[in-house]
Amino acid sequence: MRNSLDCAALDAAMEHVHRAGMPGLFAEVRDGDQVWRGAAGVADVTTGRPVTADMRHRVGSITKTFTAAAVLQQVESGQIELDAPIGRYLPTPVPGESGDTTTVRMLMNHTSGLAEYLPYAYPSLKAFPALADTGPQSLDDHRFTRFDPTELIEMGVTASAVGAPGGAPGMYSNTNYLLLGQLLEQVTGTTAEQYITRNVIERAGLRDTELPAGPYVDGPHARLYEAWFGMIDPPRDYSEYDMSWVWSAASAISTVADLNHFYGRLLAGEIVSPSSLAQMQRTGPVISQEGRTIDYGLGLHPMDGPGRSVFWGHGGTVWGGGTLAMTRADSKRQMAVAVNLQRWNRLDSSGRPQPHPIDDALAALYRVAMHG
Template structure:
């Protein structure tokens, strides 16, 4: 009988990504009780230090699934209403008619119509993420900047709306999840990071996952390299970076093992109730930050895999780091992959990313990992 986790095949797929230009990557793949962990490449291009599969890593917007789960647990306890207007909880942050029209659900599934604050916090990025008139200067200017979430929220709320509340397709916006962080603090009386840690991270028994306020990654980790579409050449290390610019939207640190444990428990109904999980899996069309239309639920999105059906999970990027975690609907097959280079594609004259060998190599790895 064929091994569902062929080590030679998985190692070859990982090495292909490294040879295509990724400095380092690591992964954990699960199939039932079988587990494979692997790594390829380097954690530090200057010293040649190797990556290992147990490294802690910034996982970007995978944080949103944790934040959504924390909100749903408060909904289950009656502290928050899923379809209650956000203005009832945070009238000073989303005032007037918009506060009355935008519900908690619309924040979680990105149909609020609230704009992304990022181009306003990082002026040189302008029309983030992929227009030719952007530049990387703001990344260095804000390396150790401490933002207050309400400062960023005000930027997003005061910017021109990107849609009507509840309209589809929605538009992916970190403003929504910073508001959810403020909502958690309002109803629990504790910082959002502490609420998410207590109600989600600790509930799942995750030993190497944390929602940090500071700029450092504790424990064994890789350097992380940002290329900003070829405008930073060679790519620059951003492993030390104050993560208050994304907070409960994208600042989580985790490991591939913890990510698989979390998503396995979530899809088994062990983090939120089965009825809450069903709400998380109700999707609407949303335009991603890359300009693609995706199906998006409450902090989860599906991926159809030929021969294996539907996988659920989330991906994420921050400056220099990326990750993807997906679990099959039946919970049997799981993938968690972390990479230490971002925005490797150069841009064409219209501002669109050009194809890069890393793209095909990653797609090949995902096929092997999920099929």
């Protein structure tokens, strides 16, 4: 297949996102042996320090792909059965009927029916995603709170279920991936961070990726600005934030180069076996936290490309930061984009996010990056 990296078009698309209102963004796009890296805007709106394409970044729920790969390695070794009830391994956090009917696979593909713990950990987000009834004050209250994942899991497990185990569509819930972190610890006898680091991050050869739970990002990085739908004006910097609130679901730090390298090796069958990768790519409908229906597998979701090409990867957000990493099924064309502003849309009278120029500009960048 002919390489088709239009560097001038990628540079222009990046700059357009910045001019639309994004403080800073950076990206890497690959096509075969060709590599383009670019950046636009600032890492710090106060000093004007520019972003660079090699910056480390909180990648949010992209962490789920790493956690899912680690669990599937344990499935391959016979320590975990994908369709076994989670209560077999974790009877205390998921007791009774829920533990008997919710399988490991259901946690991985968000069909467990378990509620999201986030509104309970962050009281001012109690109506999330009914955005008009939320407020940002809990974000500051918990900037340096050290959460125990067991407590967060209990919030989700004891809340009213959002669906029956295995039902369709599923409901995206971080509770699922905290349970998968605990599952890894139960069967490996080590921490989830240590296991994922040794068997996924290091196995993939990643040099700038880590799974922390602390509040700081080491090395060059951008400030992360949260607007919370116009309720924080001007947007506030949350680049220092204790990430124990999302642990094995969304606390990883990486670079755009490492993300492309990781997904390339994953889709080439070098992190999990080809049969495990096929399980990851079995998708069903899931309602996202934004209320959209997406196709979701086991820590992966697809995006359609031109013709019949399909890209696989994941997106992620934290307070103030966002990332999207997508790799074509043949591992040749890849895109990873990081931004340092989140929830830039203001709400209309019904509480729905209004369109913003950043939305169209990002969509245009993704098209150029993925499709040439």
